[in-house]
Amino acid sequence: MPVVESAVVVAVEPAVAFAVAQTQGEVRLRWDPFIAGQRFLDGATRPGKGVRTLTRHRSGLSMVSEYVSYRPPTSTGMQMVRGPWFFERLAAGWRFAPHDGGGTLATWRYSFACRPAWLAPVAEKVGTAVLGRDIRRRIDGFARGCADPVVLAAARANLAAERPDGERDAAA
Template identity: 65%
Template sequence: MPIVESTVRVPVDPSTAFAVSQTTGETRLRWDPFIRGQRFADGAREPAKGVRTLTRHRLGFVMTSEYVSFAPPSNVGMKMIGGPWFFANFAGGWRFVAVAGQPDATDAVWRYSFRCRPAWLAPLLERIGTRVLQRDIDRRIAGFARGCEDPEVLAVVRAPAPDA
């Protein structure tokens, strides 16, 4: 199964980095070049294991994903439930690790794994997909890093909870 991965060090603690990665709406669009829109499905209001999201890629592809793990502030994982015809399966995982001796630094590691279809064309599609997705994940994590320095994004994730 092909895997693509990208890593970046961001100047925030792991809780803040995790929170930035889980932003939605206009806040998400400020930093995430991968998507044109994203929302929770089935009436969910926040991310959690089992929650589904609907994501529209910047090129128009639509994917329904489900959180398979949600462990703030260290990691989150999702798998595709439905999506573009050429993916037999697709999953993504994000991990956030504190940098030793640097309280306001986090290493963020994002990884995708996927399998293409139809089976007879998968070897070619997966070679192409690896290149395309590597470019996408590199751009996406660079956008995430910008989000971790964006005062507007940080204000949203650091704001007190509505019932606090």
């Protein structure tokens, strides 16, 4: 299964970097060039393991994905539940770790498989190039978000509302 990965060091601590990656709505659109829109499904109001989202890519394609892991402030993982016909599988993992020189090393990885089987060898080569470009653009946007005062204020507000167990305080 092909894998594409990109990494960047940002000048914020891992908890803030993780919170930036989980921003939603207009704040998310400030930094994430991948999406044209995203919303929680099934009555969810925040990310967490088992939560599903509907994401619309800027190209118009859309997918429903589900958080398969949610471990603030170190990692999150998602898998496609329903999406474009040419993906048999699509998964993403984002990791956030303290960087030796300060800040956070953010590493994002996508793995995927294409269909139909007879087209997969060619489609996966094209997919590696396209998703590789997208993940680099997306992580560059994330780095800009980690320096954007509006994005940082929203991320820090969300972080302040979180309890140590990753759940949101009822008053927030």
